Amino acid sequence: MRALVTGLIAAVMTLSAPAWAQSKSPGKAYDVGASDTEIRIGQTIPHSGPGAPYGVIGRSMKAYFDMLNETKGGINGRKVVFLSMDDAYSTPKTVEQTRKLVEQDGVLALFGSTSSAGQLAVQKYLNSKGVPQLYLFTGASRWNNPKEFPWTVPGQALYPTEGHILAKYALKKVPEPRVALLYQNDEFGRDYVKGFREALGDRADSLIISEASYDLTDPTIDSQVLKLYQSGANVVLDASTGKASSQAIRKMAELGWKPLHLISSTAVGAPMINAAGKENAAGLTTARTFRSLGSPEWANDPEILQFHAFRKKYLPNVDPDNDLAFIAYSAATVLALGLERCGDELTRKNLLKQMTSMNGVKAPALLPGVAYAITPNDYTPFRKLYISVFDGQKWNQEDID
The missing domain is CATH 3.40.50.2300 (Response regulator)
Known part of the structure; x- marks a missing residue:
């Protein structure tokens, strides 16, 4: 009878195992959301409601990883599943979608989420579980607090x-x-x-x-x-x-x-x-800190031309001058770098380590002279900004200290 019960429990556990259950080869270290074949990353962002224009951030990031999966087989042989969930700029919805991503979808980390109020509402929850809340598209000063909230990292100027x-x-x-x-x-x-x-x-x-x-x-x-x-x-x-x-x-x-x-x-x-x-x-x-797609001075820039080629194939409904799409694409390249640096140690702790060791790293959308400044002890994303003035067609930069 004991053997029968043990067998039944094992069978039920096998049948009920979630899609993100880990598959691990010798010499590799994984947390929930990573396996030999895939990496699961989540995000909450307003695809509807008053913040709907920011939904393109999520679409662009997902498209970037779809492109990597198609052209390079993902990162280090693993496909990246990027789940961008609509929170409609509503804090209760942010909480609901965040818990779903962590507890049901089993993501390794969250990346590029927005809404200061919404992210504040889930900050303690994510930090208590040791789930990275990476490169938030919000510049609230509270995000730069590595001692109290080490798992929360801002991704734009404070x-x-x-x-x-x-x-x-x-x-x-x-x-x-x-x-x-x-x-x-x-x-x-x-x-x-x-x-x-x-x-x-x-x-x-x-x-x-x-x-x-x-x-x-x-x-x-x-x-x-x-x-x-x-x-x-x-x-x-x-x-x-x-x-x-x-x-x-x-x-x-x-x-x-x-x-x-x-x-x-x-x-x-x-x-x-x-x-x-x-x-x-x-x-x-x-x-x-970011370049504008509409500025003539960047018209023939190789990185911008590469983005436009990507946009035409993977985001055909996004306007050519949509800076938000370009900024999101740029941020996604930094996440890809962090995941690549993780190698076969795809744990939440190691991903946090890699993503908070980006001091001096440049990305396609950043203005010349601007680079990420994030270190393990100071999460300030950027230390150099430019005053930019719109002339009705393009942005003109003024260098400042």
């Missing part, structure tokens, strides 16, 4: 750093600045404003004459923009994302209001600019 740089630029550019703040009412917006205020120093309260915030659920931000316009401000810090960014740019143009418009680098992708109208976005100023 918001306070951008805010600080833009404030310094405004002080140099405008002799008598009268500043208005427009910001998303969440971790992202408050973090950005904090860096901006700190750079203004003791003059912050006197220079900032008006503030307006919005929630992701607001259908429009016209009233917020109108309030700031009526203040008479000649400088606007715009810490917005997605459709709100397009609405702000368009409404300011409708009002004939032309302050120095400082905006988050998360809001300057082609989908947002095109939705607002390129002519309306002239003068838009940001601090960035």
Whole structure:
């Protein structure tokens, strides 16, 4: 009877084994999500809802690994399964999809997820389980905390750093600045404003004459923009994302209001600019690390030409000037490098080690002189940024320290 029960249990376990169950050869080390034949990577991102323009990030990353699987057999002989799940920019949905990726889909790590609020909601969960939360497409300062949250690594310039740089630029550019703040009412917006205020120093309260915030659920931000316009401000810090960014740019143009418009680098992708109208976005100023596909100076750049060849075959419905797609493709090359460096030790701990040892690594979308700066003790993604000004057709860079 005991032998029969043991046999039945073994049979049930075999039948119920998930698709991601490990297959390991001698001399190889795997965690959940890796085997002799595949590597499973997850992501949560808004493919729908107010953040839908960012969905192209997930599509681009998946397409990149589909390309590697087709042309090179994956990485070190293993196919990469990239699961990009829609969270609709909703924190409860982010939590739901993250738990599914970890507990049901069995991913080795998460990579390139977005939404500051959503990622904050799953940060403790992922760190408690030792699941890498890699290269987030959000620059909240809290992500750079390797001592308390070693499994969480940011992948874009930190918001306070951008805010600080833009404030310094405004002080140099405008002799008598009268500043208005427009910001998303969440971790992202408050973090950005904090860096901006700190750079203004003791003059912050006197220079900032008006503030307006919005929630992701607001259908429009016209009233917020109108309030700031009526203040008479000649400088606007715009810490917005997605459709709100397009609405702000368009409404300011409708009002004939032309302050120095400082905006988050998360809001300057082609989908947002095109939705607002390129002519309306002239003068838009940001601090960035990435090249723009629409700039004539990069038209014949080999890496950009390679991206366009990739886009035409694997992302035929993505516009040629979609910078978000290019940035996502670029980030995917860094993940591929990290996975390649893991060799046959595809454990979560080793992947984290490789992805936090990228100091000096360059990627296709980065501006000349910019490289990843991530080290095991400091997760700051980039230490060099450029002020970029949109002239209605292309972005022009100004070198800054």
